């Protein structure tokens with residue numbers, strides 16, 4: 001079924017997005033960043049995390065540009081190496 005495949009691909013893209021976002025947050029804000037939840041579906045992703053202070057404007061600017069760079073790098077060389085097709089324990093080693 002074509003629709004099922006499109007839905008699955010969209011969900012997978014958002015799932016990969018959580019890994020990219022997790023890596024971007026750690027790189028920008030520090031290794032203490034911890035994922036506290038996420039919602040992934042074909043329409044969107046939500047990523048909840050813990051951090052000790054409000055994200056300032058400079059950090060936000062860096063965060064917004066970093067996932068694009070990381071996702072390009074990931075697509076080129078790293079995505080296939082995620083343990084269990086990119087599940088949580090692979091999110092750090094994936095980058």
Ligand SMILES: [Zn+2]
Pocket residue numbers: 015018086087088
């Ligand atoms: Zn995952």
